[in-house]
Amino acid sequence: MMDVARLAGVSHQTVSRVLNNQANVRPETRERVLEAMRQLDYRRNSAARTLVTRRSRTLGLISFESTLFGPASMVYQVEQAAREAGYFLTIASVRSLDRRAVLDAVDRLREQSVEGIVATAHMPAAGEALAELPAGLPIVVVGLGAAAATRPGGGIVPSVATDNHTGALLATRHLVALGHKEIRHLSGPVDWPEAQDRVAGWRDVLTDAGLPVGPVLAGDWSARSGYELGRLLARDPDMTAAFCANDQMALGFARALHETGRRVPHDVSVVGFDDVPEAEFYLPPLTTVRQDFVGLGRRSLDVLLAQVEARDSGAAPAGAVTPTLITPELVVRASTVAPPD
Amino acid sequence: MMDVARLAGVSHQTVSRVLNNQANVRPETRERVLEAMRQLDYRRNSAARTLVTRRSRTLGLISFESTLFGPASMVYQVEQAAREAGYFLTIASVRSLDRRAVLDAVDRLREQSVEGIVATAHMPAAGEALAELPAGLPIVVVGLGAAAATRPGGGIVPSVATDNHTGALLATRHLVALGHKEIRHLSGPVDWPEAQDRVAGWRDVLTDAGLPVGPVLAGDWSARSGYELGRLLARDPDMTAAFCANDQMALGFARALHETGRRVPHDVSVVGFDDVPEAEFYLPPLTTVRQDFVGLGRRSLDVLLAQVEARDSGAAPAGAVTPTLITPELVVRASTVAPPD
DNA sequence: CAGTTAGTTGTGAGCACTAACAATCGTTTC
DNA sequence: GAAACGATTGTTAGTGCTCACAACTAACTG
Numbered sequence: 157m158m159d160v161a162r163l164a165g166v167s168h169q170t171v172s173r174v175l176n177n178q179a180n181v182r183p184e185t186r187e188r189v190l191e192a193m194r195q196l197d198y199r200r201n202s203a204a205r206t207l208v209t210r211r212s213r214t215l216g217l218i219s220f221e222s223t224l225f226g227p228a229s230m231v232y233q234v235e236q237a238a239r240e241a242g243y244f245l246t247i248a249s250v251r252s253l254d255r256r257a258v259l260d261a262v263d264r265l266r267e268q269s270v271e272g273i274v275a276t277a278h279m280p281a282a283g284e285a286l287a288e289l290p291a292g293l294p295i296v297v298v299g300l301g302a303a304a305a306t307r308p309g310g311g312i313v314p315s316v317a318t319d320n321h322t323g324a325l326l327a328t329r330h331l332v333a334l335g336h337k338e339i340r341h342l343s344g345p346v347d348w349p350e351a352q353d354r355v356a357g358w359r360d361v362l363t364d365a366g367l368p369v370g371p372v373l374a375g376d377w378s379a380r381s382g383y384e385l386g387r388l389l390a391r392d393p394d395m396t397a398a399f400c401a402n403d404q405m406a407l408g409f410a411r412a413l414h415e416t417g418r419r420v421p422h423d424v425s426v427v428g429f430d431d432v433p434e435a436e437f438y439l440p441p442l443t444t445v446r447q448d449f450v451g452l453g454r455r456s457l458d459v460l461l462a463q464v465e466a467r468d469s470g471a472a473p474a475g476a477v478t479p480t481l482i483t484p485e486l487v488v489r490a491s492t493v494a495p496p497d
Numbered sequence: 498m499m500d501v502a503r504l505a506g507v508s509h510q511t512v513s514r515v516l517n518n519q520a521n522v523r524p525e526t527r528e529r530v531l532e533a534m535r536q537l538d539y540r541r542n543s544a545a546r547t548l549v550t551r552r553s554r555t556l557g558l559i560s561f562e563s564t565l566f567g568p569a570s571m572v573y574q575v576e577q578a579a580r581e582a583g584y585f586l587t588i589a590s591v592r593s594l595d596r597r598a599v600l601d602a603v604d605r606l607r608e609q610s611v612e613g614i615v616a617t618a619h620m621p622a623a624g625e626a627l628a629e630l631p632a633g634l635p636i637v638v639v640g641l642g643a644a645a646a647t648r649p650g651g652g653i654v655p656s657v658a659t660d661n662h663t664g665a666l667l668a669t670r671h672l673v674a675l676g677h678k679e680i681r682h683l684s685g686p687v688d689w690p691e692a693q694d695r696v697a698g699w700r701d702v703l704t705d706a707g708l709p710v711g712p713v714l715a716g717d718w719s720a721r722s723g724y725e726l727g728r729l730l731a732r733d734p735d736m737t738a739a740f741c742a743n744d745q746m747a748l749g750f751a752r753a754l755h756e757t758g759r760r761v762p763h764d765v766s767v768v769g770f771d772d773v774p775e776a777e778f779y780l781p782p783l784t785t786v787r788q789d790f791v792g793l794g795r796r797s798l799d800v801l802l803a804q805v806e807a808r809d810s811g812a813a814p815a816g817a818v819t820p821t822l823i824t825p826e827l828v829v830r831a832s833t834v835a836p837p838d
Numbered sequence: 839c840a841g842t843t844a845g846t847t848g849t850g851a852g853c854a855c856t857a858a859c860a861a862t863c864g865t866t867t868c
Numbered sequence: 869g870a871a872a873c874g875a876t877t878g879t880t881a882g883t884g885c886t887c888a889c890a891a892c893t894a895a896c897t898g
Contacts, residue, residue, distance in 0.1 A: 157854060167878045172856060180876055197631075199608050203553065204854035206544035208883050214587075214609075221573045223774075228569035232562045235590045244609055246555075246587050249576045267540050268555075268585055290538075379778040408778045433564075434745060437720040437752045439780045498884060508848045513886060521846055545884035549853050 164192035216265030233453025294463035324357025379408035386412025396495035403428035441489035505533040557606030574794025635804035665698025720749035727753025737836035744769035782830035
């Protein structure tokens with residue numbers, strides 16, 4: 157910085173002013189400084205800046221180590237939104253979602269002095285861990301949904317999620333409307349709030365319609381788990397439709413049905429959840445519930461930045477923040493038809 | 498830090514020594530300091546540390562904004578490897594792979610004073626952009642493969658990639674061995690080195706076997722592009738097999754064949770590339786070439802850290818680094834059989 | 839018992855930057 | 869024409885940490 161100042165014939169403070177786009181610098185001086193910067197290929201040392209301003213302009217992302225479409229797109233959405241707001245993004249991935257792993261990740265990010273954290277970590281253990289955090293640290297949890305966690309201060313951990321309950325409603329009602337009576341559900345891991353909300357939505361529709369509610373078979377979001385549950389369920393002669401907790405499980409499920417001689421959709425209708433880009437090209441093309449992952453990412457960053465800025469301007473942290481829910485949308489394709497006869 | 502020192506009754510320097518696990522601190526003093534840290538929930542200010550040591554202990558990842566399985570798993574692999582080596586990871590995603598976008602991303606990372614960059618950016622424009630970087634900045638490109646870029650200093654941009662040529666060889670030979678004569682190829686975007694290498698492998702096998710080499714149909718890695726090319730190719734009555742540039746394209750391709758009444762694998766055999774977790778559950782389960790994404794991520798970080806450490810210890814940067822290639826593996830499933838009659 | 843040594847702890851400077859204040863200059867106002 | 873003002877630029881201090889070096893302590897040597 158001194159070098160730039162010397163070359164431009166000004167003081168380092170003027171260089172700083174130019175760097176931060178402050179007013180009150182004569183245009184020609186500004187130009188001289190910019191030219192000097194260009195010549196020296198200067199770029200500011202953000203460590204020094206962070207040190208003195210006490211603002212790192214960095215956000216942290218805690219991401220469950222998953223290559224599923226949802227979490228993966230979240231990374232990019234959040235980074236892009238962060239960049240547009242002038243923040244850097246550091247990531248901390250976690251292999252498992254137990255309390256310890258999540259707290260470790262938070263610690264790593266805190267050491268980096270991030271100004272806020274986006275956590276795409278869903279299990280209750282994760283929620284609890286996050287609730288334990290120092291009250292000052294802005295955070296938003298993606299996907300916690302209705303199961304919002306309360307923090308020691310009494311506030312709620314702000315969260316943004318797809319309205320999974322409504323999504324499940326949409327999917328199940330669609331099957332009911334087609335005339336199905338025996339509608340099964342392949343759920344995600346029972347301790348994930350997302351999975352729970354989808355189970356609840358499915359159950360609510362069946363109960364309202366006076367239809368039998370079968371046992372819930374839980375998988376782990378993977379196609380393999382859908383396949384394995386499918387092999388089990390294929391023995392159930394009454395089933396004419398199934399709502400799967402995500403598209404991958406639906407894929408595995410359809411494959412298992414196919415192997416056991418039951419055709420999709422003629423014998424069994426299948427609905428997924430997510431609408432991954434491939435779902436349209438499955439055989440048959442999958443009816444599914446589309447989540448707005450782009451909106452989820454953007455919205456969560458909005459919520460986070462609101463906290464960051466509130467803290468920065470010394471405002472009291474907003475009290476009870478209600479969880480933000482984003483409504484998903486049913487996409488009807490070829491995997492669902494009326495039941496046979 | 499001063500607070501900790503005061504509480505433990507030592508100087509700030511002793512606290513620093515404990516913090517950095519330096520020797521020559523009496524065990525009981527160390528314990529006292531650690532206890533004080535715990536009591537105050539102290540964590541070091543990494544900005545100050547970076548400022549004085551001139552080492553940020555942060556690496557940067559430039560990632561093409563893609564939710565494909567490969568790029569997505571790379572993020573986690575790299576983060577994990579970085580963490581284990583004691584580095585933080587900052588990400589900069591790019592929407593498009595033109596020179597400008599890539600250079601912007603590099604700039605953002607440099608402003609963060611990252612010590613090295615992993616770029617999962619593949620197009621020649623990206624390669625060129627990276628080749629222009631200041632010689633001092635450690636970098637590794639994932640996926641550039643044989644098309645290594647040279648830097649102004651004369652060195653080669655170090656790269657780690659799947660051996661795509663060999664992968665294509667494996668896939669195509671498999672089809673030839675089954676007795677196919679008319680083997681088509683659906684490639685990725687022609688300007689991606691990965692796509693080019695796969696095209697070359699396919700062509701080499703056909704030429705060696707004296708089989709006809711049809712036109713190359715280029716897609717964009719998406720299932721949709723596979724589908725669209727499939728609609729076109731379905732009119733080709735001679736075709737009995739196709740090698741697709743990735744699994745998603747293979748999926749779309751199979752769907753198009755199905756729609757036009759040609760059965761996979763009975764009428765047309767299909768091979769993919771990647772072995773995404775779902776490939777095993779496609780209908781039919783997909784024969785494909787498995788890429789070792791875990792190895793790719795780890796290996797690229799090894800290569801990067803070697804440079805970072807060399808620079809740190811003042812060693813001359815290694816001269817001509819040969820690109821590291823990781824050999825993929827053929828996974829035979831149900832989508833390939835001998836041609837009809 | 840002085841002199842050396844190794845182990846441990848403390849002191850001062852400086853990293854690159856910004857905030858706060860001080861100084862300069864030309865212009866306006868009365 | 870002096871005082872006041874606003875715009876621009878400069879000076880100083882301080883951010884939390886590590887490095888280099890200094891200082892102290894206890895043990896050992898001749």
